[in-house]
Amino acid sequence: MGKHIANMQSSDCNAATPVVDGNEARMKDGLDTLTWEDIRLVGAIAETGSLPEAAARLGTHHSTVFRRLRQVEAGTGCPLFERTGQRLTPTALGEEIAALADRIGSDVDRTAMKMAGREALPSGELRVTTADSLLQHLLTPIFADFQKACPDVQIDIVVANQALNLSKRDADVAIRASDSPPETLVGRRLARVAWALYGRADTASPWPGGDANADHDWVALGDGMAAMGVVRHAVETAAPGRLRYRVDTVLGLASAIEAGIGIGHLPCFIGDRSPVLVRLEPPEPAFAADLWLLTHEDLRRAARVRVFLDFVAYAVRERIDLIEGREPRSMDALSSRSAARD
Numbered sequence: 001m002g003k004h005i006a007n008m009q010s011s012d013c014n015a016a017t018p019v020v021d022g023n024e025a026r027m028k029d030g031l032d033t034l035t036w037e038d039i040r041l042v043g044a045i046a047e048t049g050s051l052p053e054a055a056a057r058l059g060t061h062h063s064t065v066f067r068r069l070r071q072v073e074a075g076t077g078c079p080l081f082e083r084t085g086q087r088l089t090p091t092a093l094g095e096e097i098a099a100l101a102d103r104i105g106s107d108v109d110r111t112a113m114k115m116a117g118r119e120a121l122p123s124g125e126l127r128v129t130t131a132d133s134l135l136q137h138l139l140t141p142i143f144a145d146f147q148k149a150c151p152d153v154q155i156d157i158v159v160a161n162q163a164l165n166l167s168k169r170d171a172d173v174a175i176r177a178s179d180s181p182p183e184t185l186v187g188r189r190l191a192r193v194a195w196a197l198y199g200r201a202d203t204a205s206p207w208p209g210g211d212a213n214a215d216h217d218w219v220a221l222g223d224g225m226a227a228m229g230v231v232r233h234a235v236e237t238a239a240p241g242r243l244r245y246r247v248d249t250v251l252g253l254a255s256a257i258e259a260g261i262g263i264g265h266l267p268c269f270i271g272d273r274s275p276v277l278v279r280l281e282p283p284e285p286a287f288a289a290d291l292w293l294l295t296h297e298d299l300r301r302a303a304r305v306r307v308f309l310d311f312v313a314y315a316v317r318e319r320i321d322l323i324e325g326r327e328p329r330s331m332d333a334l335s336s337r338s339a340a341r342d
Helices: 002-006 021-032 036-048 051-058 062-076 092-118 132-149 210-215 229-237 250-258 303-318 331-341
Strands: 012-014 081-084 087-090 124-130 153-159 173-177 185-193 195-200 218-221 243-247 264-267 277-279 289-296
Touching (some): 051 062, 124 132, 132 250, 173 185, 243 250, 289 303
Parallel strands (some): 218 243
Antiparallel strands (some): 173 289, 195 264, 195 277
């Protein structure tokens, strides 16, 4: 840890404010005392831009995050974040510590995977439940890699778009998008699943957006998912008679939009990978949901479950930009490529 911190610049709190020798020495002393938990805290705040979201990621209360951040800033003698609107933006020093958190976190993950590889390989059957859209568009390649790493574990996939009861051993592990996972389960929040508006690339341009959205044909999830904000939005936005198609699975929704039946919202990890779809609008934060990796308390220390949870968490982290909507195929990007070809 000391070597990592020694490589950080300690000459200023931000690029515009020089520090006199006394302050510089005090800040260097403060940096030398940073623990991995301090660095991890700063990294979580920088990544989420919010104390409550950072607290959720760290598994603690936002008041604890606030108190610990003030202690770290007092130790370094410099502010690490500035408020920009509703978000916390790291200062120059905050960015350096956040980058350090990312590097150390990656090292820790890799070391954990290597240590798991030195243990006796787990074996036995592992029942995993997840939604069909997650399985087809995100998880199957991860499961394939896990099978190569742990060939003595037989994975039994239970596709269910409604939650199964892990307490009754319907499954050992659940991978779900939900903002309210069952309190009876334990696990990790892996990412925030972003949703955006999509249409076929050959029919959606030019795209006016705004109130003009109502003048297009729409597709949406069915009444069984009417509580979802993304479904309510489609029902409220489409003009009378223009909500042309309802379907009760996300896979069916994606197929309908790809077929040109209408425009509609999809998870970005589906829409951004489709060869025929483009984003029509940026992701809507109100429609996002947390992606959870869950198991029962009694199973979390079983070798096959523990290694599987670590493996999946690491693999999802490598795909987090896709899941959280930071790898877009927008109309602007498509137009740029078309112009380049011309």
